[in-house]
Amino acid sequence: MSKVKSMNTKPEVLFRKALWSQGIRYRLHSTLPGKPDLVIPKKRILIFIDGFFWHQCPIHGSIPISNSVFWEQKLRRNVERDQNVNQCLEDLGWLVLRFWECEVKKQLSDIVDTVATITNK
Numbered sequence: 001m002s003k004v005k006s007m008n009t010k011p012e013v014l015f016r017k018a019l020w021s022q023g024i025r026y027r028l029h030s031t032l033p034g035k036p037d038l039v040i041p042k043k044r045i046l047i048f049i050d051g052f053f054w055h056q057c058p059i060h061g062s063i064p065i066s067n068s069v070f071w072e073q074k075l076r077r078n079v080e081r082d083q084n085v086n087q088c089l090e091d092l093g094w095l096v097l098r099f100w101e102c103e104v105k106k107q108l109s110d111i112v113d114t115v116a117t118i119t120n121k
């Protein structure tokens with residue numbers, strides 16, 4: 001289950017285009033722990049766009065009813081792994097930003113503003 005998100009999901013593409021139009025330059029396909037979706041090397045910023053199901057968004061993430069014990073454990077491990085990855089990357093001196101894919105879809109401009117504010121500091 002290392003590659004749980006598809007490469008070019010649409011909200012992520014829109015997000016990247018919006019960042020680019022704000023003059024924010026990033027790289028893709030990082031090999032850092034957890035494979036961040038975007039890397040802004042100059043600012044030591046990493047961005048993850050997390051899918052609501054695999055990373056268990058508090059609003060939309062839910063445990064499937066069938067096979068619930070299996071899913072509960074599997075999804076809990078994903079969430080724990082995200083936390084470990086965050087810690088590991090922070091220890092390496094990165095600022096880690098995580099956004100929910102569903103959030104990116106609905107509040108794209110707010111999220112882009114947030115990233116722009118942080119990167120301009």
Ligand SMILES: [Zn+2]
Nearest residue numbers: 052057060102
């Ligand atoms: Zn959600």
